[in-house]
Amino acid sequence: MRATLYFYAVGFYHFLSIGSTCGPNEYRSAYGECCPMCNLGSVVRSDCSGDLSTTCQPCPPGTFMSEPNGLHRCFTCKHCAESQGLYIQSKCTTIQNTICDVLDGYYCIDYSDSQCRHAEKHRVCRPGQETKTAGTKASDTECVDCAPGFYSPSGLNCIKWTDCAARNEIQTEDGSPVKDVTCEQKPKERYGLVDLIATTFTEFYRILSSEGQ
Template identity: 35%
Template sequence: MLSLQMIHILPILQGYLWLEVLHIVDCPVTCGPAEYSIGTECCPRCSPGNRVNKHCTEFTSTSCAPCIDSTYLDEPNGLTACTPCTHCDPVFGLIVKHPCRPSSDTVCEPLEGFYCTDPTKDGCKAAQRHSSCEPGQYIRQKGSPSTDTVCVDCTGDTYSDGSFTSCQPHTQCDQLKLQQIKPGTHQSDSECGQETSSLIAVIVCVVVTLALIAAVGIGVYFKKKRRYCIVFLQMNT
């Protein structure tokens, strides 16, 4: 008789023991997408631009406070502190594209003459100055906020000082009836000048012309002086 009673009581005792175990061991709390877990509670998340000021309880909802002093939170959250806003540092080639707001972080972009080396969804984390083409190279593609300058070497009888958008042909001195003083390279143009024989001929012509002018001048002077002397003698006789 006693054994039958024990058989009936045993399942009840087992159930009671399981309930005690469940009270002792914390089971994970599964909350909805608009909630966060704190202890055994599922609390409503704070909206973007706000943080948790006080967690909810069994009887009260979550208390939220706005992000201030250059901080932000851009998603619904259960955080007690806001995230500091990003600083766009000119030292790293960055400038502010969109300022920080309580619900969104600062968006940075490259300074003029820089391009982004670490892009983000809407902006840039780091930038670098555009490369400068060397003498002997031309600029195939100018740098942009997202790409570096593309430089290409000059070939053949052409040159560039590094600032040209295409290599320029060397000056042909003979076509200008000049003598080549220095041949062109990929870094510089040809240097032209007067031929030595032509220069000497010009100098000789100038000297002869000046001598003729001087001789004519001297002849005119003495001719006038002689005429003056004859007139003077006639007046005295």
């Protein structure tokens, strides 16, 4: 008896399994019927019933449906927010969702389904640093400190300190990672006319004194 019930149960389950499978272009309605799917850009308005086929309706503005389906509601179009570093690369249509891309000067920090969901601004290198690697849409800017003897007042490029001696000047103030050394001209040796006359008279007086003796 138990064996008979077992085989009956297995056979009934097999019958249900076969009967529950709809075709590749069909969906199962809430009433258990296999109904024709709606095309891209539309969804089900009313399920099929008996001899009546599925009734479909187009997706309203701001929504889309990118696959043949048996759904009753379209999907809401994605919003590309500038506040999240995004802009609209391709507008939403009834058959395709919005495609967002990363704004210039930003890089993506959150991907979903191969699309960026959130981006942030590239780092700005501070004074005393320079850009080692420029930022891209996929990576942030990489900064590096200036080496000794170099400076960067704006954080763009490190510049070598000025060589005062090469300019025939003297260094009056040390440089730092954010500013150059200070150079000044060497003080000129001046031999004024008064000094020359005084020296001449002194020498003349010395000669006269030696002759008088």
